Amino acid sequence: MGWDAAALPDAHGRTVIVTGANAGVGYFTSEQLAQAGAHVVLACRDPERAEAAISAIRRRVPHASVEALPLDVTDRRSIDAAADALLGRSVDALVLNAGMVHPPRTRQTDEYGNELVLATNVLGHFRLVARCIPALVQTDARIVTLGSMAARLGRLRIDDLQLERSYTPWRAYAASKIAAQSVGFELDRRLRAAGSAAQSIVVHPGYSISGRTPGIRGVNHPSRATRFADNLQAAWTQGKDGGAHAPVRAVLDPEVTGGDYLGPAAFTKGPPVHIPATRASRSPRLAAALWPLLERAAAQPFPL
Numbered sequence: 001m002g003w004d005a006a007a008l009p010d011a012h013g014r015t016v017i018v019t020g021a022n023a024g025v026g027y028f029t030s031e032q033l034a035q036a037g038a039h040v041v042l043a044c045r046d047p048e049r050a051e052a053a054i055s056a057i058r059r060r061v062p063h064a065s066v067e068a069l070p071l072d073v074t075d076r077r078s079i080d081a082a083a084d085a086l087l088g089r090s091v092d093a094l095v096l097n098a099g100m101v102h103p104p105r106t107r108q109t110d111e112y113g114n115e116l117v118l119a120t121n122v123l124g125h126f127r128l129v130a131r132c133i134p135a136l137v138q139t140d141a142r143i144v145t146l147g148s149m150a151a152r153l154g155r156l157r158i159d160d161l162q163l164e165r166s167y168t169p170w171r172a173y174a175a176s177k178i179a180a181q182s183v184g185f186e187l188d189r190r191l192r193a194a195g196s197a198a199q200s201i202v203v204h205p206g207y208s209i210s211g212r213t214p215g216i217r218g219v220n221h222p223s224r225a226t227r228f229a230d231n232l233q234a235a236w237t238q239g240k241d242g243g244a245h246a247p248v249r250a251v252l253d254p255e256v257t258g259g260d261y262l263g264p265a266a267f268t269k270g271p272p273v274h275i276p277a278t279r280a281s282r283s284p285r286l287a288a289a290l291w292p293l294l295e296r297a298a299a300q301p302f303p304l
């Protein structure tokens with residue numbers, strides 16, 4: 001079935017949490033879900049940027065129901081506080097969007113000694129979901145993971161997960177996205193095995209860039225040079241508003257189910273459709289090897 005991003009199903013009465021919601025794909029996911037009537041919780045690390053995003057959504061969507069939740073996915077205290085807050089609420093969907101898309105040139109670690117790209121793109125969400133899974137299971141929630149087409153091009157080395165021997169920014173990003181997708185698909189298998197109706201869905205937003213994105217005060221103001229350079233790539237890019245169509249479909253489309261993988265129809269751009277995921281991302285063997293390493297690195301046993 002096709003999907004019309006301009007005619008979303010009514011989402012009144014649903015509560016959706018979006019991590020990294022103050023900018024980029026996360027912002028537009030939040031705005032589009034609010035437009036459809038959902039109550040959207042913007043989980044962001046910087047209160048001022050969160051407030052700017054909330055003001056922008058209220059300006060652009062007058063009936064919007066939105067609030068902020070503090071969340072830094074590299075800070076365990078912050079993750080645990082956010083998870084505790086979610087445990088007390090009825091959550092219909094959780095969009096795991098926060099991410100580092102421009103990794104540092106040289107390997108860096110968080111305060112727990114984990115490689116920073118892995119920590120930001122995988123471990124924080126792993127710990128968050130592990131801690132609030134009882135609430136997500138109770139409401140048959142959808143858990144939507146932002147993967148990437150980079151997962152198609154890179155490799156995940158289980159024997160060097162923290163990239164101590166082989167760090168490059170590109171390798172770190174691609175490996176983190178393979179790991180994120182692997183966790184997303186494995187989570188769905190574990191939910192099924194536990195007899196839960198909660199669902200885990202993986203999406204990727206194609207190649208979505210700021211200079212092709214509407215300017216929004218306090219959220220997105222690319223320079224003229226960025227606009228110019230990004231528009232030269234118009235044939236194979238889209239705005240971050242277009243990138244948000246895949247996670248929004250994963251949250252709202254009744255035809256989407258756990259274990260699905262969605263991405264733009266023309267690979268880097270276009271309306272979100274079902275697409276095949278890489279063998280590595282879908283591999284139960286890879287996930288089985290990865291899972292205990294993530295539990296150890298996140299210092300968080302996973303209850304499923």
Ligand SMILES: NC(=O)c1ccc[n+]([C@@H]2O[C@H](COP(=O)([O-])OP(=O)(O)OC[C@H]3O[C@@H](n4cnc5c(N)ncnc54)[C@H](OP(=O)(O)O)[C@@H]3O)[C@@H](O)[C@H]2O)c1
Nearest residue numbers: 020022023024025045072073074097098099146148207208
């Ligand atoms: N854009 C693309 O073409 C593309 C392609 C494939 C996959 N993706 C994935 O889509 C997601 C969003 O990408 P994007 O292009 O929208 O990136 P973006 O514009 O750089 O936005 C990233 C968001 O994540 C937040 N974030 C970063 N580190 C965080 C932390 N430690 N704790 C909490 N939030 C944090 C940022 O908050 P701050 O403002 O505070 O930094 C920001 O809100 C990422 O997972 C990315 O890997 C994007």
